[in-house]
Amino acid sequence: xxxxxxxxEKIVDRQYAAGFFTEIDQDTVPPGLDADTIxxxxxxxxxxxxxxxxxxxxxxxxxxxxxxxxxxxxYPPIDLQAISYYSAPKSDKDRxxxxxxxxxxxxxxxxxLGIPLEEQKMLAGxxxxxxxxxxxxxxxxxxxxxxxxxxxxxxxxxxxxxxxxIQKYLGSxxxxxxxxxxxxxxxxxxxxxxxxxxxNTRCPMELSTYFRINAMNTGQFERTLVIxxxxxxxxxxxxxxxxxxxxxxxxxxxxxxxxxxxxEIKYSTVxxxxxxxxxxxxxxYNFVTKRGDCRGARSKISWTQVExxxxxxxxxxxxxxxxxxxxxxxxxxxxxxxxxxxxxxTKMVHLGRGTRSTIVSKGISAGRSQNAYRGLVRIAPGxxxxxxxxxxxxxxxxxxxxxxxxxxxxxxxxxAQVEHEAxxxxxxxxxxxxxxxxGIGQEDAVNMIVNGFCKEVFKELPMEFAVEAQKxxxxxxxxxxx
Amino acid sequence: xxxxxxxxxxxxxxxILRGIDLVVRPGETHAIMGPNxxxxxxxxxxxxxREGYTVTGGSVTFNGKPLLELEPxxxxxxxVFLAFQYPLxxxxxxxxxxxxxxxxxxxxxxxxxxxxxxxxxxxxxxRVKAVGLDESLxxxxxxxxxxxxxxxxxxxxxxxxxxxxxxxLDETDSGLDIDALKAVAEGVNALRDDTRSFIVVxxxxxxxxxxxxxxxxxxxxxxxxxxxGKELALELEARGYDWLTxxxx
Numbered sequence: 001x002x003x004x005x006x007x008x009e010k011i012v013d014r015q016y017a018a019g020f021f022t023e024i025d026q027d028t029v030p031p032g033l034d035a036d037t038i039x040x041x042x043x044x045x046x047x048x049x050x051x052x053x054x055x056x057x058x059x060x061x062x063x064x065x066x067x068x069x070x071x072x073x074x075y076p077p078i079d080l081q082a083i084s085y086y087s088a089p090k091s092d093k094d095r096x097x098x099x100x101x102x103x104x105x106x107x108x109x110x111x112x113l114g115i116p117l118e119e120q121k122m123l124a125g126x127x128x129x130x131x132x133x134x135x136x137x138x139x140x141x142x143x144x145x146x147x148x149x150x151x152x153x154x155x156x157x158x159x160x161x162x163x164x165x166i167q168k169y170l171g172s173x174x175x176x177x178x179x180x181x182x183x184x185x186x187x188x189x190x191x192x193x194x195x196x197x198x199x200n201t202r203c204p205m206e207l208s209t210y211f212r213i214n215a216m217n218t219g220q221f222e223r224t225l226v227i228x229x230x231x232x233x234x235x236x237x238x239x240x241x242x243x244x245x246x247x248x249x250x251x252x253x254x255x256x257x258x259x260x261x262x263x264e265i266k267y268s269t270v271x272x273x274x275x276x277x278x279x280x281x282x283x284x285y286n287f288v289t290k291r292g293d294c295r296g297a298r299s300k301i302s303w304t305q306v307e308x309x310x311x312x313x314x315x316x317x318x319x320x321x322x323x324x325x326x327x328x329x330x331x332x333x334x335x336x337x338x339x340x341x342x343x344x345x346t347k348m349v350h351l352g353r354g355t356r357s358t359i360v361s362k363g364i365s366a367g368r369s370q371n372a373y374r375g376l377v378r379i380a381p382g383x384x385x386x387x388x389x390x391x392x393x394x395x396x397x398x399x400x401x402x403x404x405x406x407x408x409x410x411x412x413x414x415x416a417q418v419e420h421e422a423x424x425x426x427x428x429x430x431x432x433x434x435x436x437x438x439g440i441g442q443e444d445a446v447n448m449i450v451n452g453f454c455k456e457v458f459k460e461l462p463m464e465f466a467v468e469a470q471k472x473x474x475x476x477x478x479x480x481x482x
Numbered sequence: 483x484x485x486x487x488x489x490x491x492x493x494x495x496x497x498i499l500r501g502i503d504l505v506v507r508p509g510e511t512h513a514i515m516g517p518n519x520x521x522x523x524x525x526x527x528x529x530x531x532r533e534g535y536t537v538t539g540g541s542v543t544f545n546g547k548p549l550l551e552l553e554p555x556x557x558x559x560x561x562v563f564l565a566f567q568y569p570l571x572x573x574x575x576x577x578x579x580x581x582x583x584x585x586x587x588x589x590x591x592x593x594x595x596x597x598x599x600x601x602x603x604x605x606x607x608x609r610v611k612a613v614g615l616d617e618s619l620x621x622x623x624x625x626x627x628x629x630x631x632x633x634x635x636x637x638x639x640x641x642x643x644x645x646x647x648x649x650x651l652d653e654t655d656s657g658l659d660i661d662a663l664k665a666v667a668e669g670v671n672a673l674r675d676d677t678r679s680f681i682v683v684x685x686x687x688x689x690x691x692x693x694x695x696x697x698x699x700x701x702x703x704x705x706x707x708x709x710x711g712k713e714l715a716l717e718l719e720a721r722g723y724d725w726l727t728x729x730x731x
Contacts, residue, residue: 429533434570437530438584438640439558439591448583452574452623 031084035059038187041086045156045190048163058176058186065180071343072372072404073312075285078250085188085221141205148204150234151196155223158194165196169227173256173293173320181252181314182289185221189254192223197232197263206462208237222253228263230296237465239270251310252287261296261323266304268461269317270469272476273309275340283311283340290317291347294326294355302329303346304460306469308476311340316374318347321355321383328357331457333469335450335476336369336401345375345406350383350416359390362454365401366477372404379416386416394424395453397446397477447474483508483545483679484648490539490704491528498524500704501540506648511680513690513715516701517723522683523567525701526652529681530564531557544648558584559591561647565637565654571625577636578620581606581643588644609642613669631662638669649673650681655689667692687719702727 038059042052067078145152151162159166176186197203228234251273257265267290276283286309292301303317319328330346348357357377365371377388394403405422427449435445451458451470458466484506491499498521506512516522528535529542531554542549544560552560572580586596597605610617615635625633634654641649651670655663670693674680682693690698690712698714699706700723708714708726718726 428570431570431572433530433532433554434566435572435580435584436554437532437558437564438580439555439588439644440580440583441555441587442553444583444587448575448580449572452572452576455574 031082033080033083033085033188037085041188041190044086045159047156047159050163050167051159054170054176055187058171058183059188061177062180062183062187065177065183067180071314071374072370072406073314073341073343075312075341078285080184083220083250086190144204148201149198150201150203151194152207153194155189155192155194155225158225162194162196165227166194166225169225169256169258171256173258173291174254174289179289181287182254185223185252185254185289189221189223192225192253193238194224195226195234195236197228197234199229200231201229202232203234206235206237220251222251224253224255225258226256226265226267227258228260228265228299230260231262232260233264233266235266235268235462237268237270237462239272249282250285250287253289255288255290255317257290257292257301259292259294259296259299259301259323259326262298263296264300264302265292266302267292267317268465269303269305269307270465270472271305271307271309271313272472274311275309275338276311278338284309285312286310286315287312288315290315292317292319292328294319294321294323294328294352296326297323297352298325298327299323300327300329302327302331302460304329304331304457305333306454306457306461306472307332307334307342307344308472310342313340313342313344315344316346316376318349318376319357320349320351321357321386322351323355324352325354325356326352327355329460330357330359330361331460332361333364333454333457333473334362334371334373335364335473336366336371337476338367338369340367340369342370343372343374345373347376348378348388350377350379350386350388353382353384353386355383355386357386357388359388359392360456361390361392362457363392363394363403364397364450364453364473364477365394365403366397368400370402370404372406374406374408376408377410377418377420378408379411379413379418381412383413384415386413388416388418390418390420391456392420392422393453394422395450396424396426443474443478446477450474450477484549484681485543486540487542488540489525489528489537489542491524491535491537493524493535497538498535498704499528502701502704502706504699504706506679506681508647508679509674509676510697511674511682511693511695513682513684513693513695513698513712514701515684515687515698515715515718517727518685520701521704522701523652526564526650526681526683529557529650530554530562555587556591558644558646559588563641563644563646563649565634565641565649565651567653567656569625569628569633569637571623571628573623573626575624576620577622577624578603578606580624581620581640584640585644606643610639612672613639613642614665615639630657631659631665634658634662634666635669638666642669642673645673645678647677648679648681650683651693652683653685654682655684655686663689664692687715690715700726 038055042055174182176183226236259265273284273286294301301319307313321328328348334342334344336342346359359375361373363371363373373392379386392405396403403424407420409418411418431449432445435448450473458469461469486502486504489499489502514522537550582602589596606620610619613635654666695712698710698712700708
């Protein structure tokens with residue numbers, strides 16, 4: 001990688017010699033993964049050489065790595081050579097031409113979530129004439145953000161427009177060597193989001209999915225980088241409550257957050273990828289690496305997630321608490337139904353003095369699903385006076401689902417305080433009968449109990465998101481009891 | 483209003499109710515007394531539709547409808563309310579929210595329009611005051627962290643909002659001190675009128691000093707072995723159940 005600013009500028013200014021690849025005039029590259037695939041992706045995106053170089057280095061490391069197998073999930077081997085690593089958005093003739101061609105069950109769900117018709121079409125991948133994205137709204141947002149000096153754009157755009165920031169921060173939280181899927185992502189990622197909040201700036205609005213809705217087809221290897229400069233604040237929402245279908249089964253995203261001194265990042269996710277049918281066929285594998293770096297003193301990173309989708313989820317949004325008195329938080333609801341498998345949790349790595357972390361994890365298992373919480377709390381020798389509080393609750397529905405808890409605590413500083421509370425409970429027939437005898441139908445009664453169980457996490461979500469998340473849980477649990 | 487004919491029910495193959503006959507007319511309050519294990523709670527649960535009981539014979543009609551064929555929530559829709567002996571806790575579930583869902587569930591069952599949030603709030607605020615509870619109750623999780631007395635009063639409060647046609651009080655007096663007992667009784671009495679009926683299940687006569695019944699029935703080994711007026715309760719208090727159960731045997 002280039003070592004100083006002058007070199008970088010030179011490289012950025014130089015057009016990448018992409019001519020060799022331009023003869024491939026198609027929107028989807030043939031399946032397969034090798035260095036040429038990566039060159040092709042980079043060329044398609046017209047990337048500067050340093051970016052390609054970075055990808056290739058990641059790929060070299062990736063080739064020496066093995067797929068991890070410690071997670072409490074099982075799935076058939078994934079053939080990475082069978083995947084196509086670059087495809088432009090589907091052309092209209094390949095898409096369903098109207099909602100009539102879409103799975104009625106999916107439409108039913110959209111209906112229940114109260115999603116407007118145009119948006120339903122978009123989510124279901126139906127060809128639409130009018131671009132859904134409302135241009136005027138979009139522009140207003142952009143103006144407002146620009147006024148505040150906030151950069152919010154696609155990752156590809158950021159590579160072109162803000163190379164100095166990308167070069168400085170990309171891979172600085174999740175190194176390419178971090179894990180198998182992170183290395184793969186680093187080599188082949190196609191797009192994602194980039195956020196930069198300047199010093200002492202409070203981002204004037206929640207940065208949400210709706211805003212970047214036209215960046216939705218970022219593909220299976222998404223890359224997100226959020227940087228909160230000193231004294232700044234941002235709340236970022238990703239995901240969508242509507243079940244999203246995708247042709248790609250394997251999703252391996254990487255999200256990196258950097259909070260400098262006195263900065264705060266609040267990152268909320270609602271994930272509802274297609275979980276597969278009742279037999280678990282066709283669901284998404286969601287193998288994600290999310291990590292936040294509390295680099296500066298008194299910085300704070302807070303993860304809130306509501307996970308109901310995907311056939312397999314493998315995800316541990318983590319915080320590295322480097323700065324003195326920095327704070328990490330993780331609030332999670334993970335719901336699995338039918339044959340879904342989730343192995344999810346967090347890592348709180350306390351390096352700085354006086355660092356604090358809170359973990360509240362709520363796992364709900366229904367159907368024949370497997371739901372595991374896996375969490376690491378590591379207190380390094382230098383983390384004088386560090387504190388962690390972990391609360392990990394599991395709720396079981398029916399008698400064929402399973403909940404597992406794998407807490408790891410490594411404490412190397414005697415002044416630290418680490419607390420861990422865990423509980424496992426079942427929705428009791430008596431609770432259900434109590435609510436039903438009041439006139440509440442069975443499914444509503446189950447929802448009420450589940451929502452009560454998740455309350456501590458929901459209250460961390462931005463208001464509108466919380467309402468949607470509650471509805472979503474209800475829909476995801478349909479048919480789980482009775 | 484309620485007609486129970488020769489009702490038989492068992493739990494895990496063990497017969498508990500062995501031929502209950504009872505008629506409750508609008509506006510009447512019936513007390514059901516009896517020693518432990520006589521089937522009092524089973525009767526309450528079977529009427530409200532709790533799972534785990536097998537009805538092996540007889541019938542129950544409520545306003546002309548076969549009650550036993552309905553789901554618990556449908557029975558609530560018909561106007562049956564059970565005040566629990568041990569009200570359940572729903573951690574994190576908001577009391578007011580639960581009641582609103584219940585009331586609107588019942589209204590939907592009856593083909594009535596949902597109550598708006600404003601009208602609902604007006605209603606519950608008036609009723610919560612009437613049973614002498616604090617308004618903050620509405621925002622607390624259902625029964626979580628409630629004292630025994632608060633739970634029972636919360637049952638009466640729920641009843642006052644849902645306005646049932648038939649309310650079954652299952653040992654509502656158990657675990658209450660005398661002040662809480664009086665408060666609960668007052669709440670119940672305020673709801674008594676010419677159309678609403680009550681079945682009060684209790685061990686002790688004490689509660690019946692405050693909720694004065696029209697009829698008293700003694701349940702033993704799954705059968706009503708004696709029925710009478712309110713004075714029967716006093717007699718039981720003085721003489722115990724033995725003279726009756728031995729008489730019946």
